[in-house]
Amino acid sequence: MLVVQKYGGTSVGSLERIENVANRVMKARDEGKDLVVVVSAMSGETNKLIEYANHFTSTPSKREMDILLSSGERVTASLLAIALQAKGYDAVALTGRQAGITTDNIHTYARIESIDNSKMKEEIGHGKIVIVAGFQGIDANGNVTTLGRGGSDLSAVAIAGALDADACEIYSDVDGIYTTDPRIEPHAKKLDSISYDEMLELSSLGAKVLQNRSVELAKKLGVKLYAKSSFSDNEGTLITEESENMEAVLVSGVVLDKNQARVTLRGVSDRPGIAAEIFTMLADKQIVVDMIIQNVGTDGLTNLGFTVPQSDWGEAKALVESFDHDIQGIDFDNEVCKVSVVGVGMKSHSGVAATAFTKMAQNGINIQMISTSEIKISMVIDEKYGELAVRELHKVYELDK
Numbered sequence: 168m169l170v171v172q173k174y175g176g177t178s179v180g181s182l183e184r185i186e187n188v189a190n191r192v193m194k195a196r197d198e199g200k201d202l203v204v205v206v207s208a209m210s211g212e213t214n215k216l217i218e219y220a221n222h223f224t225s226t227p228s229k230r231e232m233d234i235l236l237s238s239g240e241r242v243t244a245s246l247l248a249i250a251l252q253a254k255g256y257d258a259v260a261l262t263g264r265q266a267g268i269t270t271d272n273i274h275t276y277a278r279i280e281s282i283d284n285s286k287m288k289e290e291i292g293h294g295k296i297v298i299v300a301g302f303q304g305i306d307a308n309g310n311v312t313t314l315g316r317g318g319s320d321l322s323a324v325a326i327a328g329a330l331d332a333d334a335c336e337i338y339s340d341v342d343g344i345y346t347t348d349p350r351i352e353p354h355a356k357k358l359d360s361i362s363y364d365e366m367l368e369l370s371s372l373g374a375k376v377l378q379n380r381s382v383e384l385a386k387k388l389g390v391k392l393y394a395k396s397s398f399s400d401n402e403g404t405l406i407t408e409e410s411e412n413m414e415a416v417l418v419s420g421v422v423l424d425k426n427q428a429r430v431t432l433r434g435v436s437d438r439p440g441i442a443a444e445i446f447t448m449l450a451d452k453q454i455v456v457d458m459i460i461q462n463v464g465t466d467g468l469t470n471l472g473f474t475v476p477q478s479d480w481g482e483a484k485a486l487v488e489s490f491d492h493d494i495q496g497i498d499f500d501n502e503v504c505k506v507s508v509v510g511v512g513m514k515s516h517s518g519v520a521a522t523a524f525t526k527m528a529q530n531g532i533n534i535q536m537i538s539t540s541e542i543k544i545s546m547v548i549d550e551k552y553g554e555l556a557v558r559e560l561h562k563v564y565e566l567d568k
């Protein structure tokens with residue numbers, strides 16, 4: 168049985184924690200499993216390296232940053248291999264290049280194009296535990312590249328697909344996927360399993376356990392993905408293909424995203440191309456627009472509302488204010504949040520939205536914007552009501568049972 172394990176920054180945040188990971192790897196090895204272990208940099212290491220670069224300039228070369236930042240994962244990989252060797256286990260550390268990971272040439276946010284698995288297979292064939300530095304690869308010209316936020320998860324899933332592994336286990340400080348954030352709702356329950364599509368929605372809506380690029384790749388490659396804790400022996404949560412049992416569950420989770428700001432354009436000229444002009448302007452500055460609401464035009468005018476990440480709110484505000492034609496007025500609000508309900512059961516059950524809207528009304532919570540998909544309902548509300556909304560929705564859908 169071949170298993171790919173990935174350990175995040177908190178799991179390898181100190182020498183003691185690296186030793187804890189080594190013990191977990193040894194236990195899996197003793198159970199007869201072939202192992203490839205993908206590791207992140209020690210927690211705080213990447214930020215420290217960024218600070219080093221910023222000492223010299225606030226705009227360092229992205230190519231050089233990739234060489235710098237990729238070193239964090241290499242340190243962890245070599246330390247874990249050394250720890251395993253010291254305990255009598257045959258292990259070998261590989262960089263992204265040595266593991267055969269080839270990417271495009273977009274520095275600091277590269278995408279994996281292919282993996283030559285021959286080196287990893289060779290080392291596994293020799294009975295070794297293979298430790299791979301995550302988050303990195305090389306482009307066609309041999310330049311070191313990094314994969315962006317959540318890149319080590321992506322490395323692990325891609326390697327699992329390339330090796331046709333039986334499972335890919337993602338270890339962090341959380342022991343699985345919960346119906347909502349337990350810090351907000353103490354009655355949140357850990358899910359035994361969840362579909363790729365539900366996990367994609369939860370990740371994109373603000374759940375932090377798994378990065379959505381890695382879930383998307385796992386679905387594409389058919390990789391069985393497990394979210395587990397490196398600090399407990401709990402079973403974790405399986406992320407896999409949708410099943411009939413999953414459809415029987417109406418709602419799987421409730422997510423709160425506080426990183427939201429709302430922009431409302433009033434009296435917008437209702438003509439072809441106006442929306443394209445506005446959103447192209449935002450896209451050119453790499454500002455991601457989430458929810459978009461446009462009213463049916465009357466008297467040649469319409470209202471257009473949309474949300475952006477709160478971190479981009481200042482730049483979005485300046486850009487929209489500079490658009491000085493075809494708009495009569497602009498409203499901004501960065502004290503909003505997005506509450507979302509997710510579940511594949513929505514596809515075969517009616518009344519899910521009505522239940523959510525009724526519960527919000529009963530608690531005096533005004534819904535400013537609504538967005539839906541086949542398995543999701545998202546609502547923009549005042550930020551002060553966010554956690555209350557999560558608790559009430561969690562209760563009304565009986566997710567605590």
